[in-house]
Amino acid sequence: MSLGLRRRVTALAFVTPLLAYLVAFYAYPLYRNLDLSLRDYTVRSFVQGDAPYSGWRNFSTVLHDPTFGPAMRHTMVFTLVSIVFQYAAGLALAVFFNRHFRLASTLRALFLIPWLLPLIVSASTWSWMFNSESGVVNYGLHLVGVDPVGWLTSPDWALTSVIVANIWIGIPFNLVILYSGLQNIPAELYEAASLDGAGAWQQFRRITFPLLRPVSAITLLLGLVYTLKVFDLIWIMTKGGPGDSSSTLATWSYQLGFGTLLPKFGPGAAVGNILILIALVFGLLYVRVQRRQET
Numbered sequence: 703m704s705l706g707l708r709r710r711v712t713a714l715a716f717v718t719p720l721l722a723y724l725v726a727f728y729a730y731p732l733y734r735n736l737d738l739s740l741r742d743y744t745v746r747s748f749v750q751g752d753a754p755y756s757g758w759r760n761f762s763t764v765l766h767d768p769t770f771g772p773a774m775r776h777t778m779v780f781t782l783v784s785i786v787f788q789y790a791a792g793l794a795l796a797v798f799f800n801r802h803f804r805l806a807s808t809l810r811a812l813f814l815i816p817w818l819l820p821l822i823v824s825a826s827t828w829s830w831m832f833n834s835e836s837g838v839v840n841y842g843l844h845l846v847g848v849d850p851v852g853w854l855t856s857p858d859w860a861l862t863s864v865i866v867a868n869i870w871i872g873i874p875f876n877l878v879i880l881y882s883g884l885q886n887i888p889a890e891l892y893e894a895a896s897l898d899g900a901g902a903w904q905q906f907r908r909i910t911f912p913l914l915r916p917v918s919a920i921t922l923l924l925g926l927v928y929t930l931k932v933f934d935l936i937w938i939m940t941k942g943g944p945g946d947s948s949s950t951l952a953t954w955s956y957q958l959g960f961g962t963l964l965p966k967f968g969p970g971a972a973v974g975n976i977l978i979l980i981a982l983v984f985g986l987l988y989v990r991v992q993r994r995q996e997t
Contacts, residue, residue: 703896736971737979738967738971739760739968739971739975741969743990752943760968760969764969764973764976766778769949773973777952779865780929781930783865783869784865784872785872788872788873788875790875791869791873791876792873792876795873795877796877797884799877814878816873817875817878825867825934825935828866829939832853832939833853834853837851839851841906852937855944859943860948863940867939868932868935875925876921876925879924880918883914895909919988920946923984926981926984927984927985932950935949942957955971957970958973
C-alpha cells in the first residue's frame with residue numbers, strides 16, 4: 703500500500719465514527735421527522751409502519767389551525783426578547799469582569815450557576831418563585847403594598863414569566879462567550895484611546911463593540927437557535943397555558959404528538975419541521991452576513 707493511500711485510509715478511519723454519529727443521530731431523525739410530516743400516521747400505523755402518504759396536507763392543517771398564529775407570535779416574542787436581554791446583560795457583565803478587579807474570577811464563576819443547573823431544577827425553582835399563593839415574588843410585592851399577581855395562572859403574565867426565567871438561564875452563556883471575545887482585543891488599543899482622551903463610553907462604542915461583532919454574531923445565532931426550540935422550561939412552568947397564552951411552536955408540537963389520547967403525529971412533526979426551517983433560514987442569513995464582512 704502506497705503512502706498516499708495509507709494516509710487516505712487513516713483519515714477515513716478517523717472520520718468514519720463522526721459520520722456514523724451524524725447519520726445515526728442527526729440525518730436519520732431528520733429524515734424520520736420529515737417522513738412523519740408527509741404521512742397520515744395513527745398509533746396503529748406508527749407501530750406497523752404502513753401510514754399512507756398524505757403529501758403537504760399536514761402542513762396545510764397546521765398553517766390553518768387557529769393555534770398556529772398565537773404559537774408563532776409567542777415563539778417570536780419569546781425568542782427575540784430573550785436573546786436581546788440575554789445578550790445585553792451578558793455583554794454588560796463581560797465588560798464589567800474584563801476589568802480584572804479583586805474577586806472577579808470568583809464572582810464570574812458564581813454567575814455560571816444558572817447555566818450549570820439542570821433545567822428541570824431551574825424551571826421548578828422559578829415555578830415556586832412565581833407561585834401565586836406561596837411564591838417569593840408575590841411575597842415581595844405584598845411587602846411593598848402591591849396586590850399579588852397570577853404569574854403562571856394569568857394569560858396576561860404567563861408568557862412574561864417564562865421569558866424572565868429563560869433570560870436568567872441564558873445570561874451565563876452570553877457572558878462566557880463575550881468575555882472570551884473581550885480577551886482577544888489588544889489592551890494597546892484601549893491605552894492609545896485613553897491617551898487620545900477617549901472616555902469609557904467612547905472606548906466601548908469605538909473599540910469594544912465593533913471588534914466584538916464576529917463573536918456577537920455567533921452568540922446571537924446560537925442563542926436564537928437554542929431559544930427557538932426551548933420546550934422543557936415552558937412545559938414545566940406553564941405547559942403552554944393557561945389556554946394557549948404561553949404556547950410556542952415547540953410546546954404545540956409536543957401537544958399535538960404526545961399531549962392527547964389520540965396523538966396527531968403528522969401535524970406535530972410538521973410543526974417541528976417549521977421550527978427547523980426557521981432556524982435554517984437564520985443560519986443561512988448568518989453565513990451570508992459573515993461572507994460579506996470577510997469580503
